[in-house]
Amino acid sequence: MSSFSKLVTFISLSLIACVSQVSAAPKSCVAGTISIQGNGINTQLGSGFDNDGIYNKAGLGGGPLQVNLCDNTGAITILQTTNGPSQFPFLGIAQGLADPSSDITAGTATYGFVVASQFTNLGQHPGTLDNEYDSFQSSASGGAFGGLFAQSDIWVVDPVTSIVTAKWVNTDGSVPSLVFFQDSSDGGQIINYGVTADIAAVTASFASDGDVVTEVTFKFVPS
Secondary structure (H helix, E strand, O other), X not given: OOHHHHHXXXXXXXXXXXXOOOOOOOOOEEEEEEEEEEOOEEEEEEEEEOOOOOEEEOOOOOOEOOEEEEEOOOOOEEEEEOOOOOOOOEEEEEEOOOOOOOOOOOOOOOEEEEEEEOOOOOOOOOEEOOEHHHHHHHHHHOOOOOXXXXXXXXXXXXXXXXXXXXXXXXXXXXXXXXXXXEEEEXXXXXXXXXXXXXXXXXXXXXXXXXXXXXXXXXXEEEO
């Protein structure tokens, strides 16, 4: 059976690996990487970090990020990293530092970055959560962890296309329709990734700092 067929079978059977705490171990997982594609973009999510503690693209400070796709409910999955920081072993989304809102909504330049994080329970509203992004920011400012909102039990992997989507839960319980974007800054020396409900608003907002934002697609590629 091919790796792709194994992935389809894995998701279709909905093998449950309930994770209620950071220390809990998923029971059944499929190993792979995250490919990223967009206009002129064909790369992978990397295991290295930029100077803010956000995952870079592969080749900037590290090779491809290795992840285990672990079925949690049959619909929502968790993505557990195997070559990321051990204290933050899950792929998550964290509130952008320049974004004062813990909600991501259309019509606004609200967003979150793809980061290494600890675990949040399925459907949990955004709350402070230890993550690499927050760790970098706290260390730089001399503060403590927990200043930024984050979630990690948010991923959906289509069993046919393997396309990855994210379901961020806002404070009112709503789940916005999100797209991924690539943020390129410092002449392409820093390239990281985020999600937003309004790509045009984020593109315009980031352009004021000289960043180039491009909408991209995330896809799980089984090893």
